[in-house]
Amino acid sequence: MQIPNNLQQVQRHFSERAEVNLVIQAKSQDLRWTSQKWGLWSLTYEQELTTPLHITASRGYVDCLRHLLLRGADVDMAPGGQTALHVACTAATPDCVRLLLSFGADPEAVSEDGRKPLHLCQSPESLQCAQLLLGHGARVNSATEEEEDTPLHVAARWGLVEHVRLFLSYGASLEARNTEGQTPLNAACAQPHPSSATEDYFQVCQQLVAVGAQVNTADLDRQRPLHQACKNANSRVVELLLSHGANVNIMSYSGNMAMHNILQVAAYRLDHQPEKAVRDLLNHGAVRIWPGALLKVLRHCCGSPRTIEALVNSYEHVRVTEEWAEAVPAELVQEHPHFFQSLFSLGRTPRSLKHLARCALRSSLDGHLLQALPALGLPPPLQEFLLLRFEDVLY
Incomplete structure (x- = not known):
């Protein structure tokens, strides 16, 4: 079922409280294995439970959303594991986020997979959504239940420059660790990205380092930010980390130093200009390759x-x-x-x-x-x- 961006149609079909809280079962074309009872598995179409409130919020239909809320729609209903506020943040529809919050939507609601709305602000267009959430009491250092990512981890991982600036202004923790032992700086350096995103990741790391992020913090695999930046051939981030005291010759658990990582990817990341990272490592005292190799x-x-x-x-x-x-x-x-x-x-x-x-x-x-x-x-x-x-x- 689709909810069109047509207020008159929505008013006609959803006029009573029971109707506006209708739970809709949607099917996608993707298949998945399901088990109706032990030992018997079958392929069925993926199903998702949703409501008219969720559909209108995810599509940015503000007038339709307002009508449903005025008719008594449950603002925090989550039949599919997420509230309408979660889906509005995922879709980056700030007008819907604002309206939901004004009707009392919980900015700290936890989804079935352990995420809060602030964790779902994962695109540049969702900046205003994040601002609204923080203004209505969302906690900037809330962690996801499984990964233990804070919103700053998420923003750093996706190269969201303005989100990082926003979260830092609200006191986001620079050294919070997720289940992999990563700080937000580790997360930013570890995320593969195209060369077109190099500047965004540089600006993210630059902000974090400027306010005191530790450049030699190791994750559970003893990977430092410099190891990861070299693995992703981001030469600008490599230069930034080295200029702030990153240890150029320390090894990870795998026995790799930063130089090993950049040489392993140099032939596949030509558009990242890996030669600049190699040169900077050498100029900062990296141990040279054994001549026989x-x-x-x-x-x-x-x-x-x-x-x-x-x-x-x-x-x-x-x-x-x-x-x-x-x-x-x-x-x-x-x-x-x-x-x-x-x-x-x-x-x-x-x-x-x-x-x-x-x-x-x-x-x-x-x-x-x-x-x-x-x-x-x-x-x-x-x-x-x-x-x-x-x-x-x-x-």
């Missing part, structure tokens, strides 16, 4: 030539053999001929004096490069060269 890294990361450039330029000498040329597909050599020919030629010619001077200076400042650099008085081009500026060629 560079050929393996080349095979895996050759699709990101600048990643290879940053790695190779962190060594004075690299033993390049014929296997290196065999490791790179011909189409990549054709796409980046200048770089790969310069790489392969390192097996025949020594590195330039300029490069050796860079390596000597980096080695002497090992662990203190970024702190000492301002005192060296070098012109900007030399500073950039010292910090492994990308030149798309090796010499």
